[in-house]
Amino acid sequence: MFQSFHETARPEQGPARLADLREVLDRERLDGFLVPRADVHQGEYVAPRDDRLAWLTGFTGSAGFCAALRNVAGVFIDGRYRTQVKAQVDLHHFAPVPWPETSLAAWLRQQLPTGGTVGLDPWLHTVGEIVALEAALAGSGIALRELNNLVDVIWADQPDAPLGLVRVQDIARAGLSHGNKRQTVAADLRRKGEDAAVITLPDSLAWLLNIRGSDIPRNPVAHGFAVVHSDAQVDLFIEAAKLSPEVYAHLGDEVIVHAPEAFVDTLGRLTGTVRLDKNSVPLAVQRALEAGTAQISLGRDPAILPKACKNSVEIAGSREAHLRDGAAMCEFLSWYDAQPVGALREIDLVRQLEGYRTATNALEEISFDTISGTGPNGAVIHYRVTEATNATLQDGHLVVLDSGGQYVDGTTDITRTLPAGTVGAEEKACFTRVLQGMIAISQLRFPRGLSGRDIDGFARAPLWAAGLDYDHGTGHGVGSYLCVHEGPQGISRRNIEVLHPGMILSNEPGYYREGAFGIRIENLIVVTEAPALAGADARPMLQFETLTYVPIDRRLIDADMLSTAERDWINAYHVTCRDKISPRLSDEAALWLAQMTAPL
Structure with a gap:
């Protein structure tokens, strides 16, 4: 486990x-x-x-x-x-x-x-x-x-700093060599008249150098710092014990490895203009530069936007990872529906689901601790089940199951809300409103130049109409075999980052009634160019491609609340789930999937 x-x-x-x-x-x-x-x-x-x-x-x-x-x-x-x-x-x-x-x-x-x-x-x-x-x-x-x-x-017994091994993310999965990425970053520095940039974010470092690590549970990143120069050379500050001969060979002569202890002194010796991202670089880095002669230029981490805009290889990998993960989810859901009400506890779901993901023989890690909350625990948005809180699923409960996997070709994150026994009309009505918000984002077309803040309200409108809302963003960015939460992209009231093709995000509206129940439905989506429409302006438009294909529980949907377009969307989505996932399933799970994807 x-x-x-x-x-x-x-x-x-x-x-x-x-x-x-x-x-x-x-x-x-x-x-x-x-x-x-x-x-x-x-x-x-x-x-x-x-x-x-x-x-x-x-x-x-x-x-x-x-x-x-x-x-x-x-x-x-x-x-x-x-x-x-x-x-x-x-x-x-x-x-x-x-x-x-x-x-x-x-x-x-x-x-x-x-x-x-x-x-x-x-x-x-x-x-x-x-x-x-x-x-x-x-x-x-x-x-x-x-x-x-x-x-x-x-803190007398403070743990030691992690020393997880670094491994190579090869070009077959990264899509671009780290030499190509370094040249892209260097060209950006030269355009802005800057001589170097400091990178401290672990996932930016991993993306730039096509490496993955194991210093943080659930996230394949390595701790280190980097100074990227305008000639595309990189000074990498990382513990040598983390690097194998294979990694040294992968990094090559243009990535010079130093001990982390040398980072501050190196900053003090830099000359010219050095870029710092005020939103991610620690204050201590600025202080170290101020002690030397370098001029500080405040600007964005040069890796953060190209990392967010996945290339075609990364998107293809994510599609495959989601099909693999979707099959594991369907095997789990088929098992879940075969269990009698009252026979399961929250931890049982976590263990069983992790077992199905492990059975793919491709799981590197889970992408975060699975959220498995039944009844009132489902109203705790980031609930973490423990032996002390492990509740039994009871008749009438809703179960929020939010989970994901780390695969070398992609990172997944999916939430499904499940019924335990017979669920009440109020819960179904709330579930359907959440579903309507998820559908609204899924089928949205929008002009280039909009941000997550501009579209967040589409997901909330069905809840707002009933005087309801939720206290989290509608969507976060997701990495390519990297962090399951990735910036700068997102869908929320506060996110002003313009959405670009290739950005992967979650689409996860929810509703939570403290002490009673929680609801969340989550698919991952990727921003794509929208096809032209007859009679439309010449205005460039974007849309979302859904990556996650796992049925949404029909037993919780009040079909009378759906519009014809919403009903058509869910029926079409379920047909696609069946077509894409059935060939990957056991006979028993394939039969379950056929039943769960019948038209509304």
């Missing part, structure tokens, strides 16, 4: 650890310290040694931070985690703060009305984050002090 079910949130340990941190605040003459869920590479995912937020507070969500002051400790969480945080932290010592509705600066002004000094680790905050915070605190009397991490001072 890739997934374990031990309890990682330990709220009872938080108060003593917070007290220890406050003793360090006293010694350092600080009024507070910021503890983000971040590491020195500023990716979304962190290794166990860097999971300081969870260690201190008990909160294990993938985003958030703690502002630990002398008399209050705020845990800032977005809408995905407002139910989860209440179960994971000691609410007598940690106060959940709705974020971004409440900004850190506004909260600090309220908590420190006469001013004070708040410490931070400059490796764990981006340039842009601290610039914005300082501006928002102007005139408050609150100062920020950069120093070594104070949580590390009190």
